[in-house]
Amino acid sequence: MSSTGITPVPFGRRLKRFMADRPLIPLVILLVILVVILQILRPGIVNERWIANTIKFAIPLAILAGCQTMTMLTGGIDLSVGTVATMSAFIMATQVVKQDPAVAFLLAMMPAVLIGLVNGIGVGVFRVHPLIMTLGTSLIGTGCLQVYQRTVIASGAKIPDFLAWLGTGVTYGFPNALLLFLPLAALIVFTLARTGFGRLLYAIGDNERATRLSGVQYWQVITALYVTSSVLAGITGLLYIGLIKAPSLSLAEPLVLPSVAAAVIGGTSIFGGRGGYTGTIIGALILTVLTTLLTILQMPEGARRILFGLIVLFVTAAYLRIVEER
Amino acid sequence: MSHFLRRQGWVVGLFALLIVLFIATRIIQPAYGSNDFGSLARAVLPYAFAVAAQTVVVIAGGIDLSVAAMMALTSVTAASMMNGASEEYALFVVPFVLAMGFALGALNGLLIVVTRVPDIVVTLAMLFVLQGAALLVLDAPGGGIAEWLKALISGTVPIPGLPDAIDAWVPKALLVLIVCLCIIWIPLRRSRLGLSLYAIGSSELAAFRSGVPVKRTRIIAYALSGLLAAFGGLALTMSTGIGAPIPGPYLLASVAAVVLGGVALGGGKGGLLGPIVAVFVLRLVRTDLTLLAIDPNVTAIIEGAIMVAVVMFGAFITMRGRQ
């Protein structure tokens, strides 16, 4: 160990360093391993239809996880995405019955913008902890949705054909949702890597005082961020209602914790300053495949949950081990 | 005095808020009496333990998303062990369940330290694991509990030397809460371990350089959290007489109360008193909303708004104080 001469680096170390420089590769490998396990357990399951289904369900999760990625980069978190998505989905499905779809869309996005704005102001101006702020607005949002729900019980709900097409449709084996997702994902990746706004997110998460001294106005960035996050969540809600086709008052709520998990599995630090969106997308895929894997396993529900927890922990730990230096 | 106010100002403010709420309650329902206060104390009990569990880890710079699942697991374990068993058997069950909470909490901490995965993820994974374990113990609500344990939190204790009128305002549940928290918190707060908890929460690097065994302290913080959550699980079983494998709404409530109680989510600051008072405030708000027969859907809006408003107010005065 003490020799400092130039000895050939062992293959294992080289491989590790290679992976550490390209953190996406180990993630993809983990994903492939899960798929292979699935295929071994249920030969034949990995077919075109299954892949399309997996992608369909991974996309809403991935977009919400994108909200988490961006907020987590600044050291925040957005727990209101579930409520926001549910709200816009529910409002869309109920308003489209009597309104023009475009009007319904605008109405559906209104609460998203509003909640994002409130979150942004709370976090950016009043410096409320994002966890508490977004939790609070999500409670308020849920309450408002319940009140709203009563006014539309009689009118029923309808899923606009376009959303159903986008949510569930498959063209040449590719889910139509990709038409929305691919540009969106590209935009997020580009924003984070190559725009001033993206830079600021990383810098703020790393050292907020330093950004202030460089002339960055925290509240502007944070407000823009939370509004963006909310709008993305709203869009996710519309996509999700197209996929599930049943508006309910808790539609997207179950996606919140997985969206945080997907971002973390994808390598974004919850303390801010580190991470990226491509990892998050794979994180979302990993979680979706894992859910399938556990669904088809024959075992008591309790054991299934234990396994889920352990695998999430293992995947994250393994990934960290690989990517971490030394 | 100024030190005291600067440090405890938030808690004092919360106390004032609590008193205002009590007065409001008496105005809304003039018949609100000692029995009703006893109900409040019993309602507070599981929340208070959940919040205490959360407080310890938050002070140490972490967060524990598995509190509610831990409560569910300890609760079903206690309920299924005591189901149909003798009264004396419970004397064994209680320490066993507490030890289990402590050990599982320590496991949380150990996983965080060993895997170096962020605490929020480890405890999220443990949330599923503990929930699963709870379902394996009892797949539906059930089980039983020793009568003496149930009796432990209902009614009041006659305190020698105090007139009955005052006795009546000291429900057993409140005493149990105070005693349990005091025997854990006061020695902790006074010990070097307690300081170490604050130290690693405030600055891990500085703590490490001050000779604090960071890993060990972190594990102990989570173990204590597990222990307190086990108290919470027991409290659930004590009040309902059964164990339910589905976790109750204690996770988010605990985080909210911790923040309302003046404990910074970054760690290193605050105490246990604030969060506990915050729990009383939140529960009393709920009582008032019920007494007022407010539309239940509006209740959610009000509860959310209170949370946001109080925290914003706190943030606002710290901002003012800084300038």
Place this chain on the structure above:
Amino acid sequence: MTTSPLLDATGVAKNYGAVAALRNASLSVLPGEVHALMGANGAGKSTLVKILTGAIPANAGRILIRGEARDIRSPAAARRAGLLPVYQEPSLIPDLDVLSNLRLTSTPVEPFRAWVRELGIADLDLRDTARDIPLAVLRVLDLARALAVEPDVLLLDEMTAALPANLAEKVLEVVRRQGDSGRAVIFISHRFVEISALCDRATVLRDGETVGVVDIVPGVEEKIVELMLGTRIVKTHVAARSAAQKAAPAAARPRIAVQNLRVGTKLSDVSFDLADGEVAGVVALEGQGQDELFAALAGSIRPSGGTIEVDGAPVKFSHPIDAIRAGIAYVPGDRSEALAMQRSVRENIALPFSAALRNWGPINMRKERATVLSAIERLQIDTRAQGEVQRLSGGNQQKVTIARWIAADARTILCFDPTRGIDVGTKQEIYKLLRELAGNGKSVLFYTSELEEVQRVCDRVIVIFGGRLVDIFPVEEADEPALMRAAYGLPRGAKADIGILADPTAHASDAPEATP
């Protein structure tokens, strides 16, 4: 001397990924000596201290304490072995009060109090939270805490770098006495005056290797510098400024005009001008209001009275962005305040480019690269570990904080103690840079805790004491004794010996009000 070394480390190596922080360092310290550890920025001094005290594990090396091999894996273990460090960064727990910090490290309170008093801090309240204590005082508390447990080996990493002269003096005194009482002190500093006044021997590190151990005798400085820098150019004194430079023509109106500036109770009634093409020095003891002055000019805090004019127009800054828009950039003394440590050198330098709302869009990567590279070159930043700023050594980090504003082409730079903890070579570069900026018509306001720098860099000197501006010197009159006197609030020309002016605050009330 036949005494065996108290601490003997040989062959210490430490790698961070591809970067070798230490290659082959050795250090041997005898009882009763004050041993200097010297080296340019990034030579590995701090790394060695951290390894010796168990804060980080070494990749290789052997450490003997009193002749015994000890495996020190944590600061706690080092403490048990009698090794006590004061690291380059304060290590009091920010959210605990001083008393709790003492309890945490089982430091006896009374000796601590005694040391604090000894070190020149008279009015410390042990119930104060560490976060609220100024940096310089924190450093002293760190030292007092180490002294209170009477360690065998005291390791001081740039202990005096952030201290004003009066406190630094006390520290040196105390350290000297430690050596005299048979203990050993490892002393890291970039200030030769301190080294020659204090130390018995010096170990010199270069690029992670021990390149020499020398006895401190008069005139050894040149040798040390040679060892430190190797083949690098040695000490090019900033040539006396040319007559043309000196006689910067008084512009029609000053770049910045400060009138009766007041900030709370910390700063009152300060007025001065800063012209284009000039470097104005600010000299003050610790905590005399200079922090507030810089913060107010940088838009970090709002002044409570007075006016600031930029190019003749009155301005009101409510956020640093306002100052930056007016062409005023601020380089704080504490680099952790200015840098996003996990981001790359490039992103840190380019940070101000993205600040304004209209620049949130796509970045022109090629243009940015060119700008950043030229700034890096101009400051000669060591970019071996440029992926993350936190991997740079302290001195290189400091350069990044300045490079940012060179790249942004700020017209006025407020430099707050930019040479704190920087090696001589780099210091020279920074002096040169500041002069160059002035030569290009920029203006610089320069606070320094090292008085000798004033003569090297400044055209004029502004002295602040007790929150008031007490004097403005032309640089010709600003020799060290004169500055020192002024810094203690004495009127120019008074002939008092500085050494006896123990308590600067005692003079606060009767400080004469000098008119500039």
Place this chain on the structure above:
Amino acid sequence: SSAEGKYTIGISNTVQGNGWREEMVCAMKAQALASGEVTKLNIAHRNTDAAGQLEDIRNLISAKVDAIVVNPADPAGIKAGLEEATKAGIVVVAVDQAVTEPSAYIISNNQEQYAYLGAKWLFQQMGGKGEVFYMRGAAGASADSDRDKGFKKALAENPDVKVAQEVFTGWQQDQAKQQMLSFLATGTPFNGVWTSGIDNVIVDALVESQAPLVPVVGADNAGFVGQLSSVKGLVGAAVTNPGSIGGAGVTLALQILDGKKPAQQTVLVDPQLWDNATDEGKAKLKAAADPSLSPEWPVSISIPEWTTYTKEQIIACKGPGE
């Protein structure tokens, strides 16, 4: 009771945001309004557990209501609170599920029977043999374990029917749909689906992935009932589990307050099964179908002997004094 002989009724419910529960609460409000005997409803309606429900019940006791109608989070877990309420002279009626407190009156949907009825019909449709996809509710919920008993009873009567896969939907639409799609992707052959109330998304999943339409048994949710008449080739049955049981609970409470105690403490409302395989069933489905309702709402918005409100009233979802 107040001067005009009118009552205040307290309501405690522990699941929020689910169509069935929302309908139940609306039925309570509508019935309270329609009865004309209630001055005020005092509703505690949130997501919580048995301990939280105890808190709500005790708050209602503090509020001095005349009767409490409760949908128990757990039959045994709220015994203490109900006992205290009775002691305080409050009439206690549990709806939807039974409670163990003997002094409480119970008007409940028979969950075991609910599952048994649907499963029996399903297994008949499958010809008494084959594989069934068993989609349960939320693991650990007491209604779910009651239904499991009924399902297992039917399974025991049909020894040739096997459970191909058992999953917990958590009563979540999205989870159920994903589970169905994953299951379809495995290619496991199956001959029927029994689902615990999350039904329309299941049919959607079958249709979208162009899988063979096996018989599906669900609940009488508006969406599913509509599908039973509209989706071509779908054979299925809706088992009623009326959320309007809440209205019945209010009626029972008012009867007791007025001194008309029922013969026994427990009144069970037995479920009905409407299938689209028989004409009789089809007629019932047609009568029940109500596309204007939210697809999550059960269509049985009233229970003839127990509720007196109109459809407009339950949809308006307004209680007395609103």
